[in-house]
Amino acid sequence: MINTEEAIAILKNISLLGFEKKPLSDAMGNALAEDILADRDIPPSDRSAMDGYAVRSDDFEKLPCELELVGEIAAGSAFQPQIAKGTCVRIMTGANIPPGADSVVVFEKAQEGERSVFFHLPVKRGENIMRQGEDAKTGETLIAKGTILGPLQIGVCASVGKAGVLVFRKPQVAVLCTGEELRDVHESVETHELRNSNGPALCAALDSFGYDVVESQIIKDSVNDLSREIANAANFSDVILLTGGVSKGKYDFVRSAVEKIGASIVFHGVAMKPGKPLLYAKLERNRHIFGLPGNPLSAMTGFFEFVVPALRVLSGINPNECRPSMFLKLSSKVTTKGGRAHFVQAKLEWGKEGPHVVPLVSHSSADLVCGGRSDGVIAVPPEVREIEPGSLVEFHSWKPL
Ligand code: AMP
Ligand code: MG
Numbered sequence: 001m002i003n004t005e006e007a008i009a010i011l012k013n014i015s016l017l018g019f020e021k022k023p024l025s026d027a028m029g030n031a032l033a034e035d036i037l038a039d040r041d042i043p044p045s046d047r048s049a050m051d052g053y054a055v056r057s058d059d060f061e062k063l064p065c066e067l068e069l070v071g072e073i074a075a076g077s078a079f080q081p082q083i084a085k086g087t088c089v090r091i092m093t094g095a096n097i098p099p100g101a102d103s104v105v106v107f108e109k110a111q112e113g114e115r116s117v118f119f120h121l122p123v124k125r126g127e128n129i130m131r132q133g134e135d136a137k138t139g140e141t142l143i144a145k146g147t148i149l150g151p152l153q154i155g156v157c158a159s160v161g162k163a164g165v166l167v168f169r170k171p172q173v174a175v176l177c178t179g180e181e182l183r184d185v186h187e188s189v190e191t192h193e194l195r196n197s198n199g200p201a202l203c204a205a206l207d208s209f210g211y212d213v214v215e216s217q218i219i220k221d222s223v224n225d226l227s228r229e230i231a232n233a234a235n236f237s238d239v240i241l242l243t244g245g246v247s248k249g250k251y252d253f254v255r256s257a258v259e260k261i262g263a264s265i266v267f268h269g270v271a272m273k274p275g276k277p278l279l280y281a282k283l284e285r286n287r288h289i290f291g292l293p294g295n296p297l298s299a300m301t302g303f304f305e306f307v308v309p310a311l312r313v314l315s316g317i318n319p320n321e322c323r324p325s326m327f328l329k330l331s332s333k334v335t336t337k338g339g340r341a342h343f344v345q346a347k348l349e350w351g352k353e354g355p356h357v358v359p360l361v362s363h364s365s366a367d368l369v370c371g372g373r374s375d376g377v378i379a380v381p382p383e384v385r386e387i388e389p390g391s392l393v394e395f396h397s398w399k400p401l
Contacts (some may be wrong), residue, residue, distance in 0.1 A: 264393025
């Protein structure tokens with residue numbers, strides 16, 4: 001058995017999958033495999049920051065003053081009249097500043113007459129002008145390789161004309177839930193049977209992180225069925241997630257099935273609660289198998305703590321950012337038995353000072369009812385047995401950060 005830090009260190013070392021070109025409209029959530037550079041100065045020229053009049057500040061030495069109005073420049077207009085002494089032009093936000101003008105006076109600070117404009121307030125030279133290149137110069141890196149594309153980054157790419165971007169490929173994932181007792185959500189259940197909750201929960205979690213689920217099914221507890229289905233899933237997926245059948249029970253065949261198809265077991269057993277029997281194995285050609293324990297809280301904890309970081313590393317995200325956590329204030333005491341890492345179900349409550357963490361009591365790792373009330377877990381290190389209210393605790397969210 002290894003500890004959680006050793007397990008994470010192993011997963012941080014996984015090689016990424018490679019890259020592909022994607023249309024910008026499909027690239028949300030992918031990590032960039034190229035730097036995004038400014039294709040021209042930003043802004044590309046001196047521009048008006050407001051709607052008003054482009055003027056020469058040297059006309060404002062004596063106030064009030066009256067300047068001849070020589071026309072109008074709307075955003076998108078190429079009209080660039082020379083602004084001679086004693087003249088001004090109406091200008092809209094985003095329009096290029098015409099030659100001769102050095103400031104923009106907003107409409108609210110002027111009175112427009114028939115062919116002239118009256119000004120009675122002083123002007124600060126350069127006011128309301130965005131300078132060419134003040135945000136970035138041509139060739140400057142705007143977004144670094146490895147950054148995950150979110151809405152704002154997509155906007156930046158669009159602004160520099162990147163209709164297609166080079167991104168790291170995201171893993172395709174298969175979800176195989178093992179157990180003779182499992183029934184699909186649509187089926188009726190006898191008292192000795194259980195509805196498959198891990199499958200839908202994992203598919204939803206994968207979807208929330210932007211990973212494609214290429215297969216999801218229930219498999220009986222048989223080495224032959226398991227090895228056949230794992231081998232088949234490996235034909236079209238990069239990562240195979242199994243739940244159940246991974247501990248010491250008589251019908252726990254996941255390890256044997258994984259070995260039977262020639263995968264090499266990297267670890268089996270992590271010093272944590274819940275989720276100790278976690279298994280990780282590798283197949284050739286950068287394919288990965290995770291055996292998550294069957295109990296729902298164990299399966300989900302193993303998924304969020306270890307599978308998500310591995311998926312992120314595979315997708316080109318900086319390994320040091322593969323497991324984000326927040327340090328938040330604890331609202332009531334947490335006690336654990338210590339000795340191994342504990343992941344305590346918790347929910348967030350939002351007060352005036354921001355969120356604080358409320359620990360929840362789960363009866364066992366099967367207690368999905370408690371899981372359904374939680375927003376994530378408090379990660380308690382093995383050497384800690386008690387955490388006092390008011391302390392900062394490491395909170396791992398079930399939602400993508
Ligand atoms: P196992 O790890 O296969 O021994 O399963 C541990 C417990 O988790 C058993 O009570 C199983 O019935 C339950 N379990 C296994 N798979 C699932 C699943 N997909 N959904 C809900 N519960 C499950
Ligand atoms: Mg089972």
